[in-house]
Amino acid sequence: MDTQTRIPVLDLNPQLDALWPELNQAIQRTLRSTHYILGPEVRAFEQEAARYLGMKHAVGCNSGTDALVIALRALGIGPGDEVVTTPFTFFATAEAISQVGATPVFADVEEATMNLDPARVERAVTLRTRAILPVHLFGRPCAMDDLLDIARRRGLMVVEDCAQSFGARHRDRPTGSMGQIGCFSFFPSKNLGACGDGGLLATSDDQLASLCRALRVHGSRKKYHNEMMGYNSRLDELQAAILRVKLPRLEAWNAGRRRVAEGYRRLLEGHGRIVLPPPDPGHVYHQFTVRVPGCDRDQLQARLAQEGVETMVYYPVPCHRLLAYAHSHAHVACPVAERLCAEVISLPIWPEMEHEAQAAVVRALLAQAGRG
Ligand SMILES: Cc1ncc(COP(=O)(O)O)c(C=O)c1O
Secondary structure (H helix, E strand, O other): OOHHHOEOOOOOHHHHHHHHHHHHHHHHHHHHHOOOEOOHHHHHHHHHHHHHHOOOEEEEEOOHHHHHHHHHHHOOOOOOOEEEEOOOOOHHHHHHHHHOOOEEEEOOEOOOOOOEOHHHHHHHOOOOEEEEEOEOHHHOOOOHHHHHHHHHHHOOEEEEEOOOOOOOEEOOEEOOOOOOEEEEEOOOOOOOOOOOOOEEEEEOOHHHHHHHHHHHEOOEEEOOEEOOOOOEOOOEHHHHHHHHHHHHHHHHHHHHHHHHHHHHHHHHOOOOOOEOOOOOOOOOOOOEEEEOOOOOHHHHHHHHHHOOEOOEOOOOOOHHHOHHHHHHHOOOOOHHHHHHHHHEEEEOOOOOOOHHHHHHHHHHHHHHHOOO
16 A cells, blocks of 8 residues: 555544535634633533533533543542543543552553453452443443442442543433533544533533632632632633534444444454444444454554554553553453453544545554564
8 A cells, every 4th residue: 555545543634624615704704803711612612512511501611631630529539539440541640649649559441441350349449439430432332221220339429531432422411411520521533522622511510610710710710719639720711612513423423434444344353353332322433443363463553553554542442551650550450351352453534534534444454473
């Protein structure tokens, strides 16, 4: 394959092309308004996002990471508290728990779904546990029935990390609507991505929403009357205006991702060396991540790159093995997550991806994986 037919892991150009006039209009409207911080665009986007999620409140903030930090602070989680979460996630999930002074307790994941294993969560709960923090990884909803049941029985709160799962559903309930607070990221590559950083908290609890709003502006509900230590973590007006253009397209984009995922499934089924993600109608395929057990994954990725197929490894190291946790979590063992980190590879996917590109990815993958 020559460089002209290089297949990126994500292509945002089709959505930019489709929305170019509307995006320009939204940007120009916002520039002209001269209102750039917490103005009408953020307010309107918060209402539209809350409606989409079926929640009473949505609170924009600066990033998905900040959404997690603010959610944990709003729930009063801090030093001495433990939060059970997955080790197979982006560092920000665990980092947010540490940032508020609490301790992340890593429970291993299920091999097939790569999400938190409820049985292991139950075993990880101690007298200090205050909350469970499930991550709907790659856009796949976690086993929320079981996790919510554990939370109810053990008196725990649930904060959902929906950074990768905007629009995903578990039994018709949107991810982010099942725990006390749902936390979203608008990092540009996400299913609903901004043109910069952005995040959102969703809750139906009036008091929690009010606290989240205060925490994102230096702990104040009334200007210059600061009640607590907070953050400067606001969703930008320009990003909100862009997200308002994109949100009405999200359902169609997620349907496009499902179509691409089904295409991969058809093309790859029956090839024993490639383990496919099990189907789930609520999955929104932020990533289409396969496993290649028995194969040198890093070498495979390098060979695919030589063939012009870009892939990603989410994630090469589980959180408890990262240097940042070397001093505190060296004793932790999560063998499933550790194995997944050596076996996973995420294939190119975006809503408008065409069949020929997919077929080329699959041809290269089967040829290179076949070489061991
Ligand atoms: C699972 C998960 N949690 C949290 C985050 C943090 O989001 P952000 O990059 O917007 O801070 C990300 C995003 O990259 C993520 O993938």
